[in-house]
Amino acid sequence: MLANESSKVPGLSRRELLKSGAAGVLLLGFRVPIAHAASDSFAPNAFIRIGDDDVVTLVMPQVEMGQGIYTSVGMILADELDADFEKVVLQHAPPDKAYINPIFGVQATGGSTSVRAFWEPLRKAGASARAMLVEAAAQQWSVELSTCRTSNSVVIHDASGRKVGYGAIAGLAATMTPPKEPKLKSIKDFTLIGKPVKRKDTPDKTDGKTQYGIDAMPAGVKFAAIAQCPIFGGKVGRVDDTKAKAIKGVQQVVAIDDFVAVVADTTWTALKGLDALDVIWDEGPNANVDSAEIWQALRTASQGPAVVAKETGDVKAAFADGAHYDAVYELPFLAHAAMEPLNCTVHYTKDACEVWTGSQVIGRVQADVAKVVGLPIEKVTAHNFYIGGGFGRRLEQEMAVRAARLAMQVDGPVKVTWRREEDMQHDVYRPLYHNAVSASVKNGKIVGWTHRVTGSAIIARWLPPAFKNGIDIDAVDGAVDEPYDFQNIKIEYVRAEPLAVPTGFWRGVGPNNNFFTLETFVDEIAHREKVDPVAFRLKHLDNNPRLKAVVQLAAEKSGWGSSLPARMGRGISAQNAFGSFISTVCEAEVDESGEIRVHRCVAAVDTGIVVNPDTVIAQFQGGLIFGLTAALYGEITIAKGRVQQSNFNDYRMLRINEAPKIEVHLIPSMEHPGGIGETGTTASAPALANALFAATGVRLRRLPIDRDVLAGRKPA
Amino acid sequence: MITLQINGQPHDVDVSPDTPLLWALRDALGMTGTKYGCGIAQCGACTVHLDGQAVRSCQLPIGSVGSRAITTIEGVGSTDAGAKIQKAWLDLEVIQCGYCQSGQIMSAAALLAQKASPNDDDIDAAMAGNICRCGTYVRIRAAIKKAAAA
Known part of the structure; x- marks a missing residue:
């Protein structure tokens, strides 16, 4: 990962990087004057720049979309570098292979991988740079390396009382050879990691200064709105733009394959123009697809051939006797509905192309735009931004490709903003899933377990090299490494792409489906075996001490077993996914009509070494709300080849008046850091469904939760 | 014009x-x-x-x-309630992606300017129109109370 051989970022001169920074695009005004970051006498690797003005600039390989990663990544680098964190400047990474996520092999932010993937590379980057600064100072002072130490961006020689700031020694440090194996700090010597550090990005988010992609305003920018064919797979047929063009401020109407765009003096005028267009769509082959047909196809596929993703023990023998339980669980399509609607600004000229957008895959944005506009990749500059919620949606780059195609027909830069309805109806949806699961119980323990997952293979499209032997590692994530000691296990996968509807990653990814299935089914079996659900789980956790500990702590902190009023229930979930061990207890109430009130969630979290504890708590709190929202309300349905939901009026979000109290208890750990962004989302649905069973005696096997089923108006 | x-x-x-x-x-x-x-x-x-x-x-x-x-959010910091809300937002690290937070802060500042000590029902009534997809609601509630006590 370390560009130790060269002080340059491969494929991109630092001078260029800083030049664009000086224009205020790449460098962020973290309340540090941008001009101060415009020197870089020491750039030991892709992540660190130290100017002779003492400013330490850290380049962020992972994008900030709310998860606090800029601060966490900055802390890891700055801790090993011994940089003064208060004065550190952060910078969005440009597209470059130096910033490839080691877990994916792609420059991508997702899957709760940021800290897990970059923990070691960044520590080494920081330690290596620090070693070179120390070596430079020692050489200048003609003293032994070992007699120098560092603190807050200063090299210190205690015996002589000499000190030199990183900036003053930066030029000399740049001539030192990077150490082959930089010495990392002992955990006890961390000055930042593990402490609750204030986030670097939040001050500018309180007064409107932060720029998201949607706020990009290159000089002379025009504003565009687009309408894609509402039917998946359809195209533009005929467009009558007479009325649109009569609107003052409408400058251009462009139709390209499957979308129409209006370019205007403001986004509002563009939207008005869009509404005034008379478009006849060529509806294509999916014009009659609906949800019932999609579900039927999925259920049929689930009966067909499957690939075995995991098999241990003797499953057949385990099911030969004992109590036998079966169930089917189904989860719906979901939209991402990030608060910042999709957008992308592009300036195309015949020699070069410039792109402004917030992306989880900025390298793919650059590459795909280059392809579609027919320019070499080095002629395409892609500026990344803060992201107003990603949740997986910005792991795609098709919004940039569309914007680029439009920009080829527009004189000057054009900003394409998707209206909310467009964002919701042209998402890549969390796939629907079908799960058939069976268990065999002997002597009060599950001894046989089969789980057949049927659903879309997102990995096959998004990361083809990782799709092997017909197994989608995401679709079975959480199923193949179950936390419990079930002994005889068979996990199967059936790839079934839904008719017409594109699918993509959604916060919590595969484990959402698999832990909902596992944790509600285990809960059901516990109840049917007349064993307390916590005690039942603990019986199967002797080989998983970290999970056992969080289950015990969550039970204790939640008052598990204490009595609750009528129609209130408590449910638990446990999970080990994304490298973290988590148990969550949810308390919920159901009234006679089936309406739900979630009162409280209590979680115990072991995520290994914690970089920024408050960020971990915040991520878990938010993840729970994200998951509860989906469990309570989330479902995208299809009729006549179109998405039926369009905006927040018919795709409901949890609001503050519905939010439960949340307690998160962190377990101190010296294990490798785990991921946290996805985990709350995965935890919440099974804990809630189990609480609702405890409150009503109704077992829920589909999401979102059907109030008619809960109230007994409809069978489960 | x-x-x-x-x-x-x-x-x-x-x-x-x-x-x-x-x-x-x-x-x-x-x-x-x-x-x-x-x-x-x-x-x-x-x-x-x-x-x-x-x-x-x-x-x-x-x-x-x-x-x-x-x-607007660019100017609300010069009002007494706005400044208190912004400070509480940072003290409690309310913000995640931040995209909705301009609106959250504006709604909260208007509430605080009108009600010096809002209770939970007041907060629900004033803030239920603001969606936060990152799910920062627990901290928004706490920060409004902190700002009111400041």
């Missing part, structure tokens, strides 16, 4: 009078702190103050504003 009084300053905008204030701020004046979220007054991301009242700027044509005082 329409003149709007924004954060104590007159601003001339040359767009059609039916343009919602949201788009006049963002596209004509380059004041991008006010956010577009839904366009139908369902999410609150575009919240600004009109004579101190929290309003959804996506539903407010500039032709209907007249001389009324507009306060």
Whole structure:
């Protein structure tokens, strides 16, 4: 990962990087004057720049979309570098292979991988740079390396009382050879990691200064709105733009394959123009697809051939006797509905192309735009931004490709903003899933377990090299490494792409489906075996001490077993996914009509070494709300080849008046850091469904939760 | 040409009078702190103050504003309630992605200016129109109470 051989970022001169920074695009005004970051006498690797003005600039390989990663990544680098964190400047990474996520092999932010993937590379980057600064100072002072130490961006020689700031020694440090194996700090010597550090990005988010992609305003920018064919797979047929063009401020109407765009003096005028267009769509082959047909196809596929993703023990023998339980669980399509609607600004000229957008895959944005506009990749500059919620949606780059195609027909830069309805109806949806699961119980323990997952293979499209032997590692994530000691296990996968509807990653990814299935089914079996659900789980956790500990702590902190009023229930979930061990207890109430009130969630979290504890708590709190929202309300349905939901009026979000109290208890750990962004989302649905069973005696096997089923108006 | 009084300053905008204030701020004046979220007054991301009242700027044509005082996220820090809310937001690290937070802060500042010690019901009533997809609600509630106590 370390560009130790060269002080340059491969494929991109630092001078260029800083030049664009000086224009205020790449460098962020973290309340540090941008001009101060415009020197870089020491750039030991892709992540660190130290100017002779003492400013330490850290380049962020992972994008900030709310998860606090800029601060966490900055802390890891700055801790090993011994940089003064208060004065550190952060910078969005440009597209470059130096910033490839080691877990994916792609420059991508997702899957709760940021800290897990970059923990070691960044520590080494920081330690290596620090070693070179120390070596430079020692050489200048003609003293032994070992007699120098560092603190807050200063090299210190205690015996002589000499000190030199990183900036003053930066030029000399740049001539030192990077150490082959930089010495990392002992955990006890961390000055930042593990402490609750204030986030670097939040001050500018309180007064409107932060720029998201949607706020990009290159000089002379025009504003565009687009309408894609509402039917998946359809195209533009005929467009009558007479009325649109009569609107003052409408400058251009462009139709390209499957979308129409209006370019205007403001986004509002563009939207008005869009509404005034008379478009006849060529509806294509999916014009009659609906949800019932999609579900039927999925259920049929689930009966067909499957690939075995995991098999241990003797499953057949385990099911030969004992109590036998079966169930089917189904989860719906979901939209991402990030608060910042999709957008992308592009300036195309015949020699070069410039792109402004917030992306989880900025390298793919650059590459795909280059392809579609027919320019070499080095002629395409892609500026990344803060992201107003990603949740997986910005792991795609098709919004940039569309914007680029439009920009080829527009004189000057054009900003394409998707209206909310467009964002919701042209998402890549969390796939629907079908799960058939069976268990065999002997002597009060599950001894046989089969789980057949049927659903879309997102990995096959998004990361083809990782799709092997017909197994989608995401679709079975959480199923193949179950936390419990079930002994005889068979996990199967059936790839079934839904008719017409594109699918993509959604916060919590595969484990959402698999832990909902596992944790509600285990809960059901516990109840049917007349064993307390916590005690039942603990019986199967002797080989998983970290999970056992969080289950015990969550039970204790939640008052598990204490009595609750009528129609209130408590449910638990446990999970080990994304490298973290988590148990969550949810308390919920159901009234006679089936309406739900979630009162409280209590979680115990072991995520290994914690970089920024408050960020971990915040991520878990938010993840729970994200998951509860989906469990309570989330479902995208299809009729006549179109998405039926369009905006927040018919795709409901949890609001503050519905939010439960949340307690998160962190377990101190010296294990490798785990991921946290996805985990709350995965935890919440099974804990809630189990609480609702405890409150009503109704077992829920589909999401979102059907109030008619809960109230007994409809069978489960 | 329409003149709007924004954060104590007159601003001339040359767009059609039916343009919602949201788009006049963002596209004509380059004041991008006010956010577009839904366009139908369902999410609150575009919240600004009109004579101190929290309003959804996506539903407010500039032709209907007249001389009324507009306060946006860029200017709310100069009000007593706004400054307290911003500080509490940072003290409790409310913010995650931050995209909805301009609107959250504007709604919370209007609440605090009108009710010095809002209770949970007041907070629900004033803030339920603001969606936060990152799920920062627990901290928003705590931060409003902290600001009220400051």
